[in-house]
Amino acid sequence: MLKVTGLETGYGRVQILRGLDMEVPQGRIVALLGGNGTGKSTMLRAVSGLIRVWNGQIEFNGERIDNKAPDQIVRRGLIQVTQGKDSYPSMTVEENLKVGAFTRSDKPGVARDLERVYDYFPVLKERRRQLAGTLSGGEVQMLVIGRGLMAAPKMMLLDEPSAALAPKVVLDIFANINRIARSGVTILVVEQNVRMALILASYAYIIRDGRILIEGDADDLMHDENVKMSFLGGTVADSSREYMS
Amino acid sequence: MDFDFTSLFAFILFGLTIGVVYGIVALGISLIYSGLDIVHFAHGEIYMFGAFFGLVFSEHMGVPYPLAILSAMVCTGLLGIVIERVFYRRLTRAGGGYTVAGMGMIICGFGMSVVLQNIAYLSWGADAEPFPVDLGEPFQFGDISLPKSYGLTAVIALLLMAVLHFFLKKTKIGLAVRAVAANKDIAFLMGINVPLMISLIFGLACALAAAAGVLIGPMQSVQVEMGYLMLMKAFAAAVVGGFGSLPGAIVGGLLVGIFENLGAAYISPNHKDIYAFLLLILVLMVRPSGLFGVEVRVKA
Incomplete structure (x- = not known):
């Protein structure tokens, strides 16, 4: 439903995204994960038309939407939900x-x-x-x-719905996101809370320095050693314990 | 000296009628400030153009006075939209308000004010033109007689405020205007055509100034330099009320009107125009953000 190929953009002369590729199929929940300053929000701003795309393409429902005016993109059924x-x-x-x-x-x-x-x-x-x-x-x-x-959207882009919220509240909100998805709205959720996002989403991309670093089914990523180490709060001590036992 | 409550009441009443006019010009300035993030220094000239348009419609074309107000509002609104689209748009895109680019915006406003003044000078000459409107006998409030033009001014200005309030609070476009004023990026993300709304805001603000011009016309006279003083008073009103606050603009206008009349009556009529600024200084000393102002918005 949403297809991003070779997306390059930034602010002023500072390039943030360096050839980002990702795809969100219809009816799914896909997560885009990564820490601060990796380009997650920039990607959303580019898709929503708030900043100019330098290079690459954004397709929504088979139609090019890169560098269209934001209100035109909303009228096509793609809406961005910013932080609270x-x-x-x-x-x-x-x-x-x-x-x-x-x-x-x-x-x-x-x-x-x-x-x-x-x-x-x-x-x-x-x-x-x-x-x-x-x-x-x-x-x-x-x-x-x-x-x-x-806005009765076909697809929603959610920018860190868990930011700065208590775990119980996050759970409630994620349950509702799931409910919205089941009602037929395709969802791309951008998150720093990797563990929660991997439970919610069926597929995930991990972004670093403006490129996709890892992608895969959420379940696989959850058990991936690299992901565990870098994003799921695993420490060197954890892995050494496993190594020693 | 005997204190005379009837004349006190009369001064307040006259102050209120002129105050509502300051109020609607201040409303426009506040609208532009909250919508475009710029302080519009050519607004006095927009007001002057409105007055001239009203004069042309009413005197030279024989349009009835209320209709002349409406026509002047429409013409001035359109003029404002053209000015915004052609000149200001490029500058606001680079940032308004407190940004470095915003400084360019302020200079541009002054420039526009000089240009508009000179266009008016070429079109209508430098002489003050009387704007006679015969509305019949004055209203009587006990011993006070209020000329009909003053009464009409107050009524029309209040009506305009009510219409604006209804528009902003109850209509979909009004909601969109408020959304754009509050946060342009989010408004964009909600599918609102932000550039169009900005033109609308600017046009509305200019139309309000035009109404003020046509209302003031019959009380004073219409001349090329009339904009400057109105701009200053309306600014004082907007700042007294809290810059960017719409209710504040109205209350500020009323206060400036009353204060000015009382000052002229009880202190000295020779310095009528300084009282507005005296009030401004007093209010800012007590409440730096104005009466209805929330904390100062600092923009990056």
């Missing part, structure tokens, strides 16, 4: 959700999706008249995911 801090804090929860539905003109459909979001995240319904700035970190993350859903 990017809600509109001075708008109410419900207004935030309505901004998400900006591209749509079918009022009954929008009303239905609003109910769906409230069904997924009941706490948003309780707080729908509150300003988004008064929500907790977890609630505001739910809000931006809900706001993305309001």
Whole structure:
């Protein structure tokens, strides 16, 4: 559904992505993993059209979308869900959700999706008249995911939905991401929380220095020694213990 | 000296009517600031153009006064959109507000103000033109008689504020405008056509200034230099209320209007124009971010 080939981009003269290739098939949850400053968010910004693509191609549903205007990309059904801090804090929860539905003109459909979001995240319904700035970190993350859903997307790009949240909240949010995926929305989730992301996703890419370093089925990566060592909190002590026993 | 409550009330009433006009110009300045991240220094000239458009429609073409206000708003709004598209767009793309490029934006605003003044000078001459509008007998509030033009001004200005409020709070496009003002990247990611909304914001702000121009016209007169003082007063109003805050702009406008009239009445009418700035300094000493201002937004 989303196919990125040889993607090169950056900010000003600083190149961040150096020929990134990846693919997200329809109906799947794919994870893009990596630490700070490896180019994860840059990749999302390029796909969403917020920054210019220098080289390479981005295809969505068989159509080239690289260097199209962001609103044009949203209208094709590809929406990016930013981190929770990017809600509109001075708008109410419900207004935030309505901004998400900006591209749509079918009022009954929008009303239905609003109910769906409230069904997924009941706490948003309780707080729908509150300003988004008064929500907790977890609630505001739910809000931006809900706001993305309001666009009735074919595919969602999620930028670190677990960032700075308590494990229990992360679990709740990931369960809902899974539910959204089962309703037919293809998902690319960008994460630093490698362990959680590998449980959620069926396939994963690991990015370093603007290139894909490792890719594979999530289950395989979970048990891959290299991945364990570098990303799953394994230490040299762990592996030496295994070596000695 | 006997203290006379009737005249005090009259001064406040006159202050309020002129204050709502400062308020709608300040609203435009605040709208542009929150929408485009720029401080628009040519807004006084936009206001002056609005007044001239109103004069042309009303006096030279015989359009009824309320319709002249509307027509002037439309023409000035379109003029604003052209200015934004052709000149400001290139500069705001490079960054507005506090960025280094934002400095260029401020200079550009001053330049635009000089250009617009000279265009107006060439088109309409340097003489102050009277803008007579016959609205009939003044309103009577007890002993105070308020000319109809003042009453009408207050009513129309309040109506415009109400319409703007409804537009921003209750319509989909209004919601999109607020989204763009709050965060352009996120607005883009929600599928909002941000450049179009920015033009709309700028056009709206210019239309508001035009309305103010046509409303002030009959009270004073219409002349090429009228923009400068209005810009200063409206800035004072916007800053007093909290720069970028829309309710703040209105309240700031009212306060400036009242303060100015009271100062002229009880201190000295010769220095009428300094009271706005006196108020500005006083308010900033107590609340540096203005009455309705939230903490200062610092941009990278």
